[in-house]
């Protein structure tokens with residue numbers, strides 16, 4: 001038999017293009033494509049628009065249609081006259097019954113088989129083109145045989161299709177291989193030869209691969225599983241890249257250069273979509289489960305699970321980047337098809353992302369060059385299950401510019417070429433600020449977009465990576481190569497606004513957030529930063545300085561804290577008792593007095609950061625009104641340890657720092673430093689009352705919710721004296737009254753969300769246990785280690801060089817003098833020798849050494865280090881003398 005007439009049942013994405021190319025290449029064969037859907041067939045017969053969009057397809061259809069290519073709804077006569085019948089109907093995942101959600105639904109295949117059985121006469125070759133489970137051919141044969149007419153016979157072949165949408169014509173013209181599976185009987189092999197002959201009209205015979213039917217069926221599922229597995233593999237690594245600073249495109253390139261692996265299908269994305277991958281893998285999983293192969297089933301299931309994870313990760317990234325809420329925000333979705341060059345939306349990740357955002361209350365503005373508006377609406381309706389939401393919150397646009405206008409964010413869901421060449425300058429100008437882009441396909445020029453001012457997020461690449469590296473370096477310079485700075489996390493820009501500035505804080509912050517990404521690429525030290533500030537007209541007029549800090553965290557973002565310094569200085573508060581008593585020192589924060597203190601405090605790694613994080617988290621919980629009966633938090637800190645270790649200074653600096661970091665939440669900060677000693681009246685019984693009076697003043701301040709208040713109780717032991725310790729210099733009853741008053745007052749103000757109570761003590765044991773219990777953090781601040789002493793001396797050296805009191809060689813980096821190896825060793829030796837001194841002592845010794853051992857003329861650094869070393873020796877000798885005399 002020579003095949004002269006072919007019928008294809010199913011005029012969809014496979015049947016249409018396959019038969020069109022076959023008709024083009026086999027002019028000697030008449031091909032009729034049939035379908036139950038009248039509309040579809042009408043569209044295939046139209047000259048305006050085919051039912052599917054495929055580049056190059058219209059030209060082929062127009063060339064062959066009416067010649068040897070026909071589209072018809074007359075299924076019966078097409079079956080009757082055909083020598084060979086393709087079954088190319090849909091095989092979706094079952095939505096009910098056994099295998100629901102996983103098994104392939106073969107009802108359309110069965111329907112087609114029954115039509116053939118009812119209508120065919122003579123010898124027919126029936127070809128499974130649809131993707132089917134292994135041994136589906138057997139079921140088709142059973143149907144055909146059960147309904148066999150006396151004069152008819154069949155051969156069943158498996159001929160799975162490997163075309164991908166968007167490139168279907170090219171894939172069909174230049175297929176990597178054509179797979180034909182048939183029975184090993186003589187008739188079966190003859191049928192295989194017949195079909196091979198058809199393909200060999202344009203496919204080299206070496207690429208027409210034949211095998212047994214079951215292998216052919218399984219190979220189709222296997223090919224899709226392998227392809228999807230590669231995407232899930234690279235997508236899984238994209239998450240690792242985002243968390244580490246690696247770039248998934250670089251990783252994919254490196255991996256793909258291995259010829260054993262190859263470069264294709266390693267493009268990380270928002271997740272794979274399309275009508276095949278998920279359905280075919282689920283089908284494979286189901287088959288494995290039915291064959292009692294649970295390990296194999298679990299292995300392939302993971303490919304799907306990873307894809308779900310990738311889609312949800314991306315959608316959540318959008319929400320978290322937009323300050324954790326998209327409610328009532330306008331978001332443009334560019335691209336709705338599951339990939340470019342197709343209008344198909346089946347399993348498109350855009351549906352998932354859009355549904356997620358709609359559930360969060362976003363308003364979506366969607367544009368896709370090829371997807372019909374009604375299709376988008378249908379997809380969202382069936383996904384959200386609430387047409388009201390779609391009616392109210394979705395607008396479909398006919399171009400990208402109108403879709404993005406006035407939106408807060410733009411999401412690229414499909415990699416359409418036209419999205420790469422859009423005028424992003426115009427788009428940026430028309431969007432709300434700050435404007436966000438989420439590139440789910442990694443097709444855009446991210447540096448360019450950042451330069452325009454966009455906040456950019458993408459897959460598998462941590463944005464601002466260069467920034468973090470550069471500023472890690474900046475910190476090493478400023479802090480003398482001591483602290484380890486993570487290159488992940490939040491970048492804090494602390495911006496001191498000039499008193500002359502006329503901008504609002506948010507105007508200045510917006511400007512800096514646009515300016516910073518560009519500058520951060522080239523600027524590597526503090527010296528440079530000043531240059532950049534001066535070079536920017538707005539900043540040079542409105543900013544005194546910008547300080548930059550990184551903080552380890554999972555998120556990476558730039559936060560801008562604009563503040564002005566209070567220059568009026570602290571004031572003393574008085575309370576009236578038997579006499580007028582100076583009860584507290586009152587600072588408005590941030591203030592000039594405390595401005596540089598935080599940086600000069602040196603502790604072992606993590607102490608300052610831990611306190612800052614504690615305080616910030618405590619304020620965050622308070623702001624969100626976390627119930628304190630469920631999560632116990634008092635916002636009380638106790639720093640204890642030997643005198644001279646900087647506990648009080650640390651508390652003040654912390655209050656100042658918090659006031660800067662909390663500028664978004666509070667208008668300004670205040671620090672009340674309670675003078676504990678003065679509250680101890682010589683009429684001791686008065687003390688309880690004084691405490692009450694003091695706190696009633698504090699309560700007035702706390703009532704102003706826009707102000708953040710730190711209450712510092714220094715040497716708290718003098719107030720919170722252990723009730724059971726007994727007092728030698730006062731009546732125990734009085735002592736108890738003071739403690740009770742203090743505890744009651746602390747309890748009454750700590751409930752306010754804008755208050756933080758900082759306390760210090762040199763003698764922890766003497767503090768009332770009820771007070772110690774109230775402190776959330778009880779931090780021991782001990783004498784400095786050799787490392788910390790090195791940092792202290794290092795900062796002294798830098799200060800004296802800067803103020804031209806000691807001479808150093810010219811080698812500088814930024815504003816810092818870089819010590820030679822010999823100088824560092826000397827400094828470290830002196831620091832080791834100084835262990836046992838407090839920070840306060842250590843900071844005095846450079847002065848004492850200078851005064852005692854150096855003349856007035858400009859000594860060099862080594863001379864100074866020798867003087868410092870001698871001063872350390874003197875200090876220990878003096879201490880020995882004192883303790884000897886004491887004895």
Ligand SMILES: NC(=O)c1ccc[n+]([C@@H]2O[C@H](COP(=O)([O-])OP(=O)(O)OC[C@H]3O[C@@H](n4cnc5c(N)ncnc54)[C@H](O)[C@@H]3O)[C@@H](O)[C@H]2O)c1
Pocket residue numbers: 009010011012013014015034035036037040075088089090091108109111112115129130131132161162163164165275276
């Ligand atoms: N879409 C792809 O890229 C692709 C690629 C390779 C393989 N496949 C596989 O090919 C098969 C078809 O996929 P598709 O994307 O072309 O599906 P599709 O839904 O686009 O087309 C299937 C067509 O079959 C028609 N149909 C169903 N039952 C019929 C019947 N009894 N008689 C006549 N017409 C009937 C439907 O009306 C529909 O038009 C599926 O098994 C699929 O897994 C698809």
Ligand SMILES: O=c1ccn([C@@H]2O[C@H](COP(=O)(O)OP(=O)(O)O[C@H]3O[C@H](CO)[C@@H](O)[C@H](O)[C@H]3O)[C@@H](O)[C@H]2O)c(=O)[nH]1
Pocket residue numbers: 131161162163164165166224227231264265266267268269270271272273274275276277338339340
């Ligand atoms: O590196 C890549 C490659 C693809 N995708 C995505 O994967 C999905 C599927 O893409 P593709 O395979 O190109 O399109 P399909 O039309 O679904 O084609 C697949 O499914 C068909 C149906 O079985 C098979 O015939 C094809 O061989 C097989 O590639 C799309 O969402 C793509 O965006 C990626 O995310 N990264």
